[in-house]
Amino acid sequence: MIRIAVLVSGGGTNLQALIDAEATGALGCGSLVLVVADREGTYALKRAQDASITGCVVQRVKGDRALFEARLEKVLSEHAIDLIVLAGFLSLLSEDFVGKYPQRILNIHPSLLPSFSGKGYYGLKVHQAALERGVTISGATVHFVNATPDGGPIVAQQAVSVLPGDTPATLQRRIMEEVEWVLLPRCTREICQKMEQSMNIEQVLRHKKYPGRGLIMGLSSGGSAVIAYFLMGRSNNSRNRILALEGDTVKTEAFDASALEDPSLIIYHPLRMFGSTVIVSNGDQTDTIASFLTEGKTFEEALETRYYEPDEPAYTPRISGIFEMGNPLSYTLSILKREEGTCKREFFPYMEPRVGRAHLIHTYEDEGSPLPSYVGSPKEISLDQDIEQFSQSLWDSLDTENRIALYVRYTDLDTGSFKQKLINKHTR
DSSP: OEEEEEEESSOOHHHHHHHHHHHTTTTTTEEEEEEEESSTTOHHHHHHHHTTOEEEEOOOOTTOHHHHHHHHHHHHHHTTOSEEEESSOOSOOOHHHHHTSTTOEEEEESSSTTTTOSTTOOTHHHHHHHHHHTOSEEEEEEEEOOSSTTOSOEEEEEEEEOOTTOOHHHHHHHHIIIIIHHHHHHHHHHHHHHHHHTOOHHHHHTTOSOOOSEEEEEEOTTSOEEEEEEEEOSSHHHHSEEEEEETTEEEEEESSGGGOOOOTTTOSOSEEEETTEEEEESSTHHHHHHHHHHTTOOHHHHHTTOOOOOOTTTOOOEEEEEEEOSSSOEEEEEEEEEETTEEEEEEEEESSOOBTEEEEEESBSSSOSSOOBOOSSOEEEEOOSOHHHHHHHHHHHSOTTTEEEEEEEEEOTTTOOEEEEEEESSOO
């Protein structure tokens, strides 16, 4: 999911086009999570309220753009915004501000850029200038924002004819209805799709308070097979854990054995080896999978015998993965979760892993009561860091209150040797 903030100064007709697009699924992986107005009383904030989108005002400070932008940056950071869309936003943004969001700020301008652009060209003034020039076509442009007003790279343009008898108001209305309200949602969707394909682990996890336990498999940009497993917890019993190495396997242990209450769902081997195959899971299904492989059976057959965890009302999903590092190279992720009173078993095979790409699955979407199970396919992430950098990025992405432990392994596919990184919140 790409988290979108829309910045507005007026009525918000383009905002409404985005809201309507999201309601029909036309924004794809884009999600409108914040509307920011630079002045009080804008009708755009009423549109946001009606759509149950968080809205706020960050007022311009006369003579102090740096203070205004600092406040704006703060609210964008608080909402973990991935993409900013300017929809009738009249405040000019500094080079310093836009430089912090490269290729992440979209604007729509009511002309075919570079015509009728720059300082002073907004609203009806654009259309008045077009009519005075005597042009026969006009239109709108979606572009990325840089330090030059209306001067950033063009994403898309669409033209309309200027009709005899057009006034600035009629031309404006036709361009909005025929172009702006179609072009902006379409471009936003396309940009969100591209962004999601290149998101790193921090962008995916930083806004989640409680994704639970998570599993990542993929190939680093250097061609190493990457496996990562993280633990989070909310109860004292769940938080009383560390990850520990045991030969070439990994196990969970109680940090304080005297305080351990119920080990049944929290003490297990999250990682085991079977030849050149690595098995990872968030429970004792690791052992089930290893046992089935020993008998010549499959990963899928093993998990057909298992169910989600019986911890009502959460019914924590069981997530598992198998990374086969032979020839051919492949990995498969799985989730077993409760859905309409039954166990839904989903498998996600990746038969041709791509260098620099990985997939993440975790037990919960986020906080909730009861905790909502993960929905959809595993998230694809970019993986262009070495083990130290990636481990630290992943650890830093997890909520500091709820994170417990992290294990990361990078395997050289030519030699079979591996590097590993272990991070525990509690240390002995």
